[in-house]
Amino acid sequence: MANTTATTAPARGAKPGAGAVAISGRRRRYTVLTRHDKILLGLMVGIPLALDVILIWGPTVASIFFSFTNWDGIGGIEAKNIVGLKNYQFMFTGYTLFWPAFTHNVIWLLWLTFIATPLGMLFAVLLDREIRGARIYQSVFYLPVVLSLVVVGFIWELQYFPTDGFINNALG
Numbered sequence: 153m154a155n156t157t158a159t160t161a162p163a164r165g166a167k168p169g170a171g172a173v174a175i176s177g178r179r180r181r182y183t184v185l186t187r188h189d190k191i192l193l194g195l196m197v198g199i200p201l202a203l204d205v206i207l208i209w210g211p212t213v214a215s216i217f218f219s220f221t222n223w224d225g226i227g228g229i230e231a232k233n234i235v236g237l238k239n240y241q242f243m244f245t246g247y248t249l250f251w252p253a254f255t256h257n258v259i260w261l262l263w264l265t266f267i268a269t270p271l272g273m274l275f276a277v278l279l280d281r282e283i284r285g286a287r288i289y290q291s292v293f294y295l296p297v298v299l300s301l302v303v304v305g306f307i308w309e310l311q312y313f314p315t316d317g318f319i320n321n322a323l324g
Contacts, residue, residue, distance in 0.1 A: 185193070219240070221233045243250050279290050296304060311318045 220236055221229060222235045222239070223229055223233050275293065279286060279293065312320075314320065
């Protein structure tokens with residue numbers, strides 16, 4: 153029995169004795185965008201970016217600027233209206249509703265981060281399993297998303313109706 157080994161020719165452009173080089177048969181080509189492609193790309197990136205800047209970042213920056221003024225929303229902004237950090241000083245020291253509101257926001261943040269999100273992930277994993285009646289459970293969980301807000305509000309109104317709502321009838 154003879155030992156045979158397959159030999160291959162050196163790859164194109166390889167130096168003799170350089171060893172095996174793995175080259176696929178095709179070279180990667182980079183295509184140059186045509187003028188039409190560039191215009192389309194500019195529109196597809198530019199329009200959403202412009203809307204984002206105008207509708208999100210513009211009002212955000214304006215709100216930050218206005219927080220350093222005592223502007224009441226009527227008339228122009230003048231140099232005499234700029235009060236610096238006095239609004240923030242009043243908010244932290246003189247406005248009694250700030251700290252309870254801040255505390256409630258922190259509680260909501262903690263609730264959503266550590267309870268609601270993991271619970272939603274747990275439900276998603278459980279509903280993804282092949283269990284009997286899984287489609288019914290999936291429909292029940294997804295139904296409020298697809299129903300209109302008016303329909304959901306009407307259903308809740310029927311639940312809480314003072315004279316003959318479901319909850320009042322159940323409680324007696």
